Amino acid sequence: MNHRAVKAIYLFEMARAWRTLMQSIVSPVLSTSLYFIVFGAAIGSRIDQVEGVSYGSFIVPGLIMLSVLTQSVANASFGIYFPKFTGTIYEILSAPVSFLEVALGYVGAAATKSIILGLIILATAGLFVPLKIAHPVWMLSFLVLTSVAFSLLGFIIGIWADGFEKLQIVPLLIITPLTFLGGSFYSISMLPPIWQTIALFNPVVYLVSGFRWSFYEIADVDIGISVAATFGFLLLCMAVVWWIFKTGYRLKA
Amino acid sequence: MAPIISVSHLGKTYGTGRKALNGVNLDIMAGEIFALLGPNGAGKTTLIGTICGLVNATEGKVSVAGHDIVDDYRAAREMIGLVPQELHTDAFESVWDTVSFSRGLFGKPKNPAHIEKVLRDLSLWDRKDSRIMTLSGGMKRRVMIAKALSHEPQILFLDEPTAGVDVELRKGMWEVVRALKATGVTIILTTHYIEEAEEMADRVGVINNGELILVEEKAALMRKLGQKQLKLYLDEPLGAIPPQLAAYDLSLSDDGLRLIYTYDTRAGHTGITALLGDVRAAGIHFSDLDTSQSSLEEIFVSLVRA
Numbered sequence: 001m002n003h004r005a006v007k008a009i010y011l012f013e014m015a016r017a018w019r020t021l022m023q024s025i026v027s028p029v030l031s032t033s034l035y036f037i038v039f040g041a042a043i044g045s046r047i048d049q050v051e052g053v054s055y056g057s058f059i060v061p062g063l064i065m066l067s068v069l070t071q072s073v074a075n076a077s078f079g080i081y082f083p084k085f086t087g088t089i090y091e092i093l094s095a096p097v098s099f100l101e102v103a104l105g106y107v108g109a110a111a112t113k114s115i116i117l118g119l120i121i122l123a124t125a126g127l128f129v130p131l132k133i134a135h136p137v138w139m140l141s142f143l144v145l146t147s148v149a150f151s152l153l154g155f156i157i158g159i160w161a162d163g164f165e166k167l168q169i170v171p172l173l174i175i176t177p178l179t180f181l182g183g184s185f186y187s188i189s190m191l192p193p194i195w196q197t198i199a200l201f202n203p204v205v206y207l208v209s210g211f212r213w214s215f216y217e218i219a220d221v222d223i224g225i226s227v228a229a230t231f232g233f234l235l236l237c238m239a240v241v242w243w244i245f246k247t248g249y250r251l252k253a
Numbered sequence: 254m255a256p257i258i259s260v261s262h263l264g265k266t267y268g269t270g271r272k273a274l275n276g277v278n279l280d281i282m283a284g285e286i287f288a289l290l291g292p293n294g295a296g297k298t299t300l301i302g303t304i305c306g307l308v309n310a311t312e313g314k315v316s317v318a319g320h321d322i323v324d325d326y327r328a329a330r331e332m333i334g335l336v337p338q339e340l341h342t343d344a345f346e347s348v349w350d351t352v353s354f355s356r357g358l359f360g361k362p363k364n365p366a367h368i369e370k371v372l373r374d375l376s377l378w379d380r381k382d383s384r385i386m387t388l389s390g391g392m393k394r395r396v397m398i399a400k401a402l403s404h405e406p407q408i409l410f411l412d413e414p415t416a417g418v419d420v421e422l423r424k425g426m427w428e429v430v431r432a433l434k435a436t437g438v439t440i441i442l443t444t445h446y447i448e449e450a451e452e453m454a455d456r457v458g459v460i461n462n463g464e465l466i467l468v469e470e471k472a473a474l475m476r477k478l479g480q481k482q483l484k485l486y487l488d489e490p491l492g493a494i495p496p497q498l499a500a501y502d503l504s505l506s507d508d509g510l511r512l513i514y515t516y517d518t519r520a521g522h523t524g525i526t527a528l529l530g531d532v533r534a535a536g537i538h539f540s541d542l543d544t545s546q547s548s549l550e551e552i553f554v555s556l557v558r559a
Contacts, residue, residue, distance in 0.1 A: 002327070002360040004357045004358075004360045004361065004362065005357060005358045005359070005360055007357060008354050008356075008357030008358045009358070012346075012354055015346075015350070016345075019345060086341060086342070086343070086344070087337075087339055087341030088341045088342065088343055090307055090335065090337050090341055091335075091341075091355060091358060091400065092358070093305075093306050093307050094305040094306045094307060094330060094333065094335045095330060095358045095359055096326065096327040096328075096329075096330040096331045096359060096360055097358065097360075098327075248309050252306075252307060252308060252309050253267060253299075253302070253307070253308045253309070
């Protein structure tokens, strides 16, 4: 294992985050605060409790997931796309590093940023609404697993993308709708029966449900299924990354 | 001496069907400077890219100091530093950070003294804290060389290192390359500037249409293929070459004032003495003469056109 290479890539990526602090941390925190003002205070005051939890508190796990998913994908995809765009990827390709090490560096850094971001949003939320975390270890585990899985997805998108447009299109057209429809702002049980069934095909439902369970012990789907779905998604992404490096897809001529 | 790089039957066909490399066999010896010459699109960059891991070969094998570049890529790549043709640099990082990053990427422990030496040798030391985007093109090129040298490679690939670099800087880079050779680093460079190969290389390979058409010691190549020309500057212009000199390979300049004799240095008998005798016998007087040897460039052009 070329651990120095992993460290070099990881620190390089983290340095990028510090340089773009506004973009990486401040803007998601700002947008989350806006969600709280609009959904929590303005609309939430008219909505009764959801399964025994005040609406403002109910949406916290979903809001964190929303930011973590979009930022993981955005960060990791940009991290690997940019060297491809500028051509500096030549150095990574010619270095004595395995696919695992490259992915560890890039995905590790993107996931770290997402985890930090998730915790910052959690702290921000604490300023607006009362929070209760029933299972802190599970909460952190879901946060870490989701950050890693979606950073891997972002990494894949970054390798696949051959233009800035494609880099934007997946988060915009897939991640955001799935998250909004994944029960971030409501319980699946609030949907009409047909939509409840359709929602079960949305992988984000399992993440949000499991994450929310770790806070309030209320869940749309069984917690075991949530964990299995998260791991399943993680493994799927790892398999794709492994295949990419094995074949050199979009990286090597 | 065992070759440090051994390329055998290497072939690369791109997805578009273009055959960029075709059955290339090449041994690079440890410690030499090898110049790879060829016109645009000949396959130089593909050959380098394949050895360095940027391009997957479609056939054949490459080993670096006995390490196969696919099965044992770590050991192979650790030995290699690559400076690609295009200026691919980070923009926002400092010179120091980007060069240190490269060292880490190649698995070497931190060594600020070495990084400092590399930056000083390349006259980048006083810009070590500058963001790369603020540097000139020539400096960026040197940053790329510094990155390639950061992990103390035993083999250095320079793909068109002096393209778009001014004369003074080019001379400076030659100095750096010579100094590296003196420390035992093997250098493979591709170039458009024949004078560069002529100045630097121990051996020259010529590649055209994906095939290595010639590999030769530079001196031997020039001796072997070098033709010399003898020019006679005449007192009186000649209308045509006199019939008594028809046996020689002669040509006449347009103004009729120079008689040019082309001869092969390989031939034991150059025919110069006989020619001069016959010229005098023909009553032609000349005031001066000179001889010139064909340059690598002329050799190269004649090879590629052949």
